Amino acid sequence: MGIPEVHRLALHMKELSRWLSEQEGSPEEIREFAGPPHGDALVSLDPASDAPAASFNRNRIVLCGARGGLTQDGLRALLDIFERRRIPRVFAWLNPGPDDSLVRDWLHGLSFVRVPWTRYPTLLLSATAQKMPDTKFEIRRVETADFAAARVALNDAVMEGFERTLGKPGCHHYQLLDEGRPIALAALVKFGEIGYLTYAGTIERERRRGAQSALIAHRVAAAQSMGCTHIVSQTLTMLEDSFANLQRCGFREVYEQEVFEYVCA
Numbered sequence: 001m002g003i004p005e006v007h008r009l010a011l012h013m014k015e016l017s018r019w020l021s022e023q024e025g026s027p028e029e030i031r032e033f034a035g036p037p038h039g040d041a042l043v044s045l046d047p048a049s050d051a052p053a054a055s056f057n058r059n060r061i062v063l064c065g066a067r068g069g070l071t072q073d074g075l076r077a078l079l080d081i082f083e084r085r086r087i088p089r090v091f092a093w094l095n096p097g098p099d100d101s102l103v104r105d106w107l108h109g110l111s112f113v114r115v116p117w118t119r120y121p122t123l124l125l126s127a128t129a130q131k132m133p134d135t136k137f138e139i140r141r142v143e144t145a146d147f148a149a150a151r152v153a154l155n156d157a158v159m160e161g162f163e164r165t166l167g168k169p170g171c172h173h174y175q176l177l178d179e180g181r182p183i184a185l186a187a188l189v190k191f192g193e194i195g196y197l198t199y200a201g202t203i204e205r206e207r208r209r210g211a212q213s214a215l216i217a218h219r220v221a222a223a224q225s226m227g228c229t230h231i232v233s234q235t236l237t238m239l240e241d242s243f244a245n246l247q248r249c250g251f252r253e254v255y256e257q258e259v260f261e262y263v264c265a
Contacts, residue, residue, distance in 0.1 A: 006255050009230065010064050010095035011040070013122060016191045017062070018042055020198075023168040024161050028058040031081070039063065039070025041078055047087055054091040054115055054259045055236065061090065065097020072106045079110055079262065087264075091115075094258040104258070112260035118238035120259055123251035125220060125231035135210055139218045142166070142173040142185070150175060150182040157185055157201035165189075165199070173199075174218060176211050184211035188219040195223025197233040200242065208241065216249045 003011075018030065021044070028046035033039065042062040049058040061078050063070065082090045092112055094103060140146070144166045151158065154175075162185055165171040170191060176184040184202040188195055197219050202211050216233075223231045233251060235242045 004096075006096050007064065007067070007098070009124070009232070010097060010122070010255060011067065012192070012194060012230075013232065013234075014040075014042060014062055014064055014095060016189070016194060016196060019191060020161075020165070020189060020196075023171060024164040026058065034068055036069030037071040037074025038068075038078060039066055039074060040068030041070060041074075043078060043081060045082065045085065045087070047085055050089060052089070054093075054120075054261065057089060057091055059087050059090045061092045062095070063092065063097070063103060064095045065100035066103050067097040070103065072109070075103070075106050076110060082262075083264070089264075090262045092260040092262070093120075094260065096255045107260045110262065112262045115259040115261055118236045120234065120236055120257040121243070121253040122232060122234050122255050122257065123246050124254045126250045126252045135214045136178070137211060137214050138177045138180075139174055139214065140177065142175045146175070147173070153182055154185060154201075154203065157183070157203045159185075159199045159201050162187055162199035162201070172219075172222065174215060176215055178206070178209075178211075184215060186212065186215040186219060188222055190223070190226055190228060193227070193229040195219070195226065195228030195231040197223075197231070197246075212242070212245050213249060216245060220249070 028044045031043040033041045044058050044060040046058040051057040059082060092107055094100060147166055166173055170189055172188040174186055175182045183206040186200040187198055189198060197216060200212055200215060220231055233246055237243055
């Protein structure tokens with residue numbers, strides 16, 4: 001029996017996340033496993049990272065269900081990696097995969113608690129995506145020199161990963177201008193047949209004017225021209241504008257990354 005499509009996508013997204021961390025030059029220690037008892041787990045470890053929010057904390061156990069032969073004892077051993085280093089807070093990111101309900105039970109048994117204040121959906125461009133209307137905005141590709149010239153003006157719109165991946169292979173960066181003023185940024189990452197929309201940001205005073213919808217449409221067209229068969233983005237439901245923009249542009253939620261937190265007593 002073949003791998004369900006959603007499981008296959010989740011596995012590719014896990015691989016993309018690992019690769020993108022390398023492009024960003026992130027400082028965490030990465031350990032990858034293949035086979036029992038740890039399954040196809042990815043462990044990210046950084047004693048200097050102590051953010052309470054899962055998105056910003058680099059201490060992670062990333063799983064696709066029990067794929068690769070993960071066992072309960074193997075999961076316990078993965079948590080032990082962090083406890084031996086006296087890391088007080090760890091997040092488990094559970095993606096769809098075989099026996100994911102069983103893995104959920106194991107996490108609860110290890111005192112992991114589901115993050116309650118937001119969901120972490122993965123969205124895929126639907127075949128029924130609608131063409132966005134023309135706008136007055138101008139969108140340009142950004143290289144390192146272009147970004148340096150606009151960096152101060154963009155200020156709070158700049159995500160760390162956007163800046164770190166400038167010039168890296170497979171990473172395509174864009175800025176949106178309104179009457180010549182840069183007001184928003186976003187990137188497209190090509191990873192195999194996946195086009196991944198990420199690193200979106202808009203200057204606070206310029207939000208809710210359609211800048212990100214325009215950048216989504218522009219990157220979708222770019223990904224299609226590059227031959228991407230799956231165009232994907234991820235966000236948090238607490239970022240209501242981001243979630244709504246993607247849905248408005250034809251993206252539909254295909255799975256959720258379930259995020260669990262473990263805090264040492």
